Amino acid sequence: MKIEINGDFNLKDTITCGQIFRYYEDNDKYIIIIKDRVIEISLNNNNLIVDSNKRENLVEVVKEYFDLNRNYEDINKKIIKNDKNMKDIISSCKGFKVINQDPFETIIEYIISSNNSVKSIRKSLDLIAEKYGEKVLFKNKEYYLFPSPKYLCNVTEEEFRTYKVGFRDKYLVNIIKEINNNNLNLKEINNLSSEELMKKLMSYNGIGTKVSSCICLFSYKRFDVFPIDTWVKKIMLEKYNIKTQDEIKEYAISTYKEYSGLAIQYMFHYKRNK
DNA sequence: AACCAGGTTATAA
DNA sequence: TTATAACCTGGT
Numbered sequence: 001m002k003i004e005i006n007g008d009f010n011l012k013d014t015i016t017c018g019q020i021f022r023y024y025e026d027n028d029k030y031i032i033i034i035k036d037r038v039i040e041i042s043l044n045n046n047n048l049i050v051d052s053n054k055r056e057n058l059v060e061v062v063k064e065y066f067d068l069n070r071n072y073e074d075i076n077k078k079i080i081k082n083d084k085n086m087k088d089i090i091s092s093c094k095g096f097k098v099i100n101q102d103p104f105e106t107i108i109e110y111i112i113s114s115n116n117s118v119k120s121i122r123k124s125l126d127l128i129a130e131k132y133g134e135k136v137l138f139k140n141k142e143y144y145l146f147p148s149p150k151y152l153c154n155v156t157e158e159e160f161r162t163y164k165v166g167f168r169d170k171y172l173v174n175i176i177k178e179i180n181n182n183n184l185n186l187k188e189i190n191n192l193s194s195e196e197l198m199k200k201l202m203s204y205n206g207i208g209t210k211v212s213s214c215i216c217l218f219s220y221k222r223f224d225v226f227p228i229d230t231w232v233k234k235i236m237l238e239k240y241n242i243k244t245q246d247e248i249k250e251y252a253i254s255t256y257k258e259y260s261g262l263a264i265q266y267m268f269h270y271k272r273n274k
Numbered sequence: 275a276a277c278c279a280g281g282t283t284a285t286a287a
Numbered sequence: 288t289t290a291t292a293a294c295c296t297g298g299t
Binding site: 276277278279281282283284285286287 | 288289290291292293294296297298299
């Protein structure tokens with residue numbers, strides 16, 4: 001199946017930038033897992049070549065996942081208008097998109113990500129998916145979907161340790177319990193303002209400011225929220241002589257307004273790729 | 275052998 | 288309010 005792209009899209013950078021953990025690379029083709037589908041995808045000039053075990057609405061699913069319906073060119077212009085420094089940074093991130101991730105999977109992923117390496121995060125997620133996720137056969141290979149909350153309701157802290165999540169075991173057990181008994185409704189919290197959503201997520205152990213902002217940006221599409229890490233701190237210090245987390249926040253919000261999340265992501269990629 | 279990885283919590287000043 | 292140690296794991 002073919003999807004024509006209008007505008008810039010850098011498939012490789014978008015998939016491999018570190019936002020998602022479970023993907024498989026095979027030359028220029030990628031296997032990704034979106035909800036109940038295993039999808040093979042590659043980019044050929046202006047066309048995405050896509051195949052999947054489930055083809056209904058595949059085009060819409062892929063467009064939604066890679067945020068292809070949003071006009072990034074317009075947003076980029078607005079960001080540059082407010083800060084000319086961003087021109088070079090943005091042109092080096094041409095075609096980068098913020099992936100639309102499932103909230104539950106993102107919460108689990110990013111709780112596990114704290115003080116952890118990408119490789120180790122991926123290992124834990126694969127172990128969990130292989131044990132509890134539905135198996136899908138696609139092109140003669142086996143893949144595992146990420147399990148929904150109810151499949152994980154009986155997993156104990158001890159069992160999570162066998163999936164190498166370490167001290168994060170209790171955080172996972174607790175939030176899975178809260179989601180399953182509907183004290184935490186992942187659809188409903190989308191009605192909260194970004195600030196309230198941040199606060200709500202951070203009320204759970206294992207979710208601090210960094211993890212919470214990743215969840216807000218990646219699975220609730222809050223472009224006014226952004227993670228601040230060592231890379232962002234470095235570039236802020238170099239370019240603007242801004243030091244603390246609070247100052248970074250203030251500068252980004254006042255300069256980039258509702259698109260600070262994207263502006264900061266651009267800085268992150270620019271700095272990290274250099 | 276000591277240190278670190280894209281963090282968070284608990285505790286102490 | 289701000290600083291610091293401890294934390295599982297797997298890798299140099």
